[in-house]
Amino acid sequence: MRVVIQRVSKASVTVDDQIVGAIDQGLLLLVGITENDGEEEIQTLAEKVVRMRIFEDEKGKMNRSLLDLGGAILSVSQFTLYGDCRKGRRPSFMAAARPELANLLYERFNEQLRSYGAEVKTGIFGAMMDVSLHNDGPVTILLDSHDLVKKKLS
Template sequence: MRAVVQRVSKASVTVDHAVIGEIGLGFLVLLGVSADDVASDADYLVDKISGLRIFEDDQGKMNRSVIDVGGAVLAISQFTLYGDVRRGKRPSFDEAAKPDHARPLYEHFVAQTRRLNIRCETGQFQATMSVCLVNEGPVTILLDSKKRF
């Protein structure tokens, strides 16, 4: 699994002109699932994201987690994180999981995040969504459960 984690002061997701998920301080997480991912990949990302110390402490250093600051997560499924353009300019999505494999892992990620008592809002799986955010910093972290980067 791959995640793009953005530290935000606010973020929202809209489907068909209706806001379906919205947070204040926290993380916008764009989450991609590959064909060979399993539940432990989602668990790894939940653990890593919930513990990421990228919020400032009293000394102005990035030293606090989303839990420490009482923040929330907006999790958006995004298969395009597995877009491969090494062979041309049109992305190939061969590594991305099919929806019947990706949906349960996305839902597992959300459920595990909520089990940590982190408020977790979501987008709508397989929908065309509009995502708005205010990236604070900006701070953006890339994660891969296979540790490829």
Template sequence: MKAIIQRAHDASVTVNGSTTGAIDHGLVVLLGVTHEDTEADADYLVNKLVHLRIFDDENGKMNQSLKDVSGKVLSISQFTLYADTRKGRRPSYLHAAGPEQANVLYDYFNQQINAHEVDVETGEFGEMMQVQLTNSGPVTIILDSHEK
């Protein structure tokens, strides 16, 4: 399981002209699921995500976590994180989990964020989405449960 996380001043996601999720401070998470991923992979990423110290403290040092700053998460499912571009010009998505497996793990991932008492907003799984964010820093970090 891969997650691209971006520290956000604000962010929103729109589907078919309607906003389905918005945050005013926290993290935007683009989440990709591959075939061998399990709930343990989601648990690992969620634990990292909510405790990663990437928010500024009173001295301007990245020393506070999402929980410390009462931040929120805007979670977006993104199968393209498992694009294979080694051959040709059209990416292959064979490494991305199928929609049924990916949706179950995406929902579980979001439930686990909530279980850590962090509010999570989402897009709509499998839909074309427009994501807008103001990246704060900018801070962008890649988390991969297979690189523990």
């Protein structure tokens, strides 16, 4: 799994001119899933996301997590995070999970985030979405569960 995390003051997702998900202060997550992902990747990334200290404390240091802040998450499925641009001019998305599996794992990831007490809003899986955000900082982090899971095994 790959997740692009953006710290936001607000964010929303619109489908067919209707807002389907919106948050104020919190995290916008762009979530990409590959065929090899499973429960271990979901658990590792969900815990990392909610506990990552990327919000400022009273001294201006990044010492607070989403859980400390009581912020919300807007989670958006993004298969293009597995776009391979090494060959040619058009990205290949062969590494992205098939839609049926990706949707199942994406929903499971959102459930895992909620299990930590986070409020989670979403876009609509597979839909053409307009994502709007006010990046706070800006702070943008890229997580790849395969890197994190390998570290746990070392």
